Amino acid sequence: MASPCNCIAGTVRSLRPMIAPRTEPIFLRFAARRTLVHSRASGTAMVARKLGSKAAVSVSRAKIQCLDSGSTAGGVWRGSRAFSFSAPRSKLKTIQQVWARNKGGPFNITAAVIFVGTAGALWAYFTYEKERMARKRIAEQTKGIGKPKVGGPFQLVDQDGLSFTSEDMKGKYSLVYFGFSHCPDICPDELDKMALMYEKVKEKCGDVLLPIMISCDPARDSPAVLKEYLQEFHPDIIGLTGDYEQIKETCKAYRVYFSTPPNVKLGQDYLVDHSIYFYLMDPEGDFVEAIGRNFTAEQAAKVISDHIKDWQGPLKKKDRWA
Numbered sequence: 001m002a003s004p005c006n007c008i009a010g011t012v013r014s015l016r017p018m019i020a021p022r023t024e025p026i027f028l029r030f031a032a033r034r035t036l037v038h039s040r041a042s043g044t045a046m047v048a049r050k051l052g053s054k055a056a057v058s059v060s061r062a063k064i065q066c067l068d069s070g071s072t073a074g075g076v077w078r079g080s081r082a083f084s085f086s087a088p089r090s091k092l093k094t095i096q097q098v099w100a101r102n103k104g105g106p107f108n109i110t111a112a113v114i115f116v117g118t119a120g121a122l123w124a125y126f127t128y129e130k131e132r133m134a135r136k137r138i139a140e141q142t143k144g145i146g147k148p149k150v151g152g153p154f155q156l157v158d159q160d161g162l163s164f165t166s167e168d169m170k171g172k173y174s175l176v177y178f179g180f181s182h183c184p185d186i187c188p189d190e191l192d193k194m195a196l197m198y199e200k201v202k203e204k205c206g207d208v209l210l211p212i213m214i215s216c217d218p219a220r221d222s223p224a225v226l227k228e229y230l231q232e233f234h235p236d237i238i239g240l241t242g243d244y245e246q247i248k249e250t251c252k253a254y255r256v257y258f259s260t261p262p263n264v265k266l267g268q269d270y271l272v273d274h275s276i277y278f279y280l281m282d283p284e285g286d287f288v289e290a291i292g293r294n295f296t297a298e299q300a301a302k303v304i305s306d307h308i309k310d311w312q313g314p315l316k317k318k319d320r321w322a
Contacts, residue, residue: 151281157241172283175209178251194278204301205305209308213226
């Protein structure tokens with residue numbers, strides 16, 4: 001009868017082939033996983049040194065199959081992803097590195113500058129067009145049908161005693177002011193403003209504006225008095241006067257209010273009430289816009305210059321006023 005030790009030993013020897021580890025498939029799976037992080041050449045060379053050329057070919061085929069199908073031999077890894085050789089954003093330390101990273105992309109510094117510049121140009125263009133259309137609407141609204149709302153024909157004399165009519169205003173823009181030489185404060189301030197407005201417009205647009213003062217006090221404002229008075233403000237200001245009826249009709253045409261005290265004696269000093277506006281007339285003699293005392297000289301000059309730049313017709317004048 002056999003001893004218990006011999007029975008146990010025989011049983012172990014008979015079972016040893018059955019429980020022997022399957023080293024080859026496990027190694028192949030391990031080698032296939034390693035090929036996911038190594039290049040094909042280095043993985044094949046490593047496996048070839050350990051298993052020989054036959055095993056290396058098997059490993060290469062397994063790797064190719066895994067990369068094509070999106071899974072490893074063991075079914076663990078899924079999907080393929082292209083590797084990026086650019087530095088992550090957290091590693092960018094300088095502005096040069098940021099520019100280098102974004103140089104080839106669609107949203108870079110150059111594209112941002114072009115976008116901002118284009119947006120600014122479009123904003124400026126539409127703003128200018130909006131202002132131009134508003135000025136055009138103002139100019140068209142002030143024109144009457146058949147009879148002008150403001151302005152009209154008149155015949156007066158200038159500071160040199162020469163005849164001056166409404167036809168002499170055509171060909172240039174005209175800035176018309178109504179006042180009188182004995183005015184203590186308002187008229188001098190407004191004539192100083194007119195001189196500044198005239199100079200600024202002339203600097204921007206050239207000699208295309210006639211500054212005109214029409215007297216509301218014909219009894220005291222003779223051509224000689226106006227000539228001496230206006231020299232204190234600007235030599236280019238044109239002074240106009242006439243008899244009482246002529247001044248009255250001219251003021252009525254321009255919708256200007258004026259009045260003299262009743263029962264004035266010869267040589268008596270008095271003040272004349274009148275409207276305080278600058279009337280801008282275009283080269284065709286049509287009223288454009290009234291500029292009040294709330295405008296500074298710079299603001300008024302800009303308004304006049306903008307209207308002049310909008311004008312599409314010719315700007316010319318007789319040699320007398322050139």
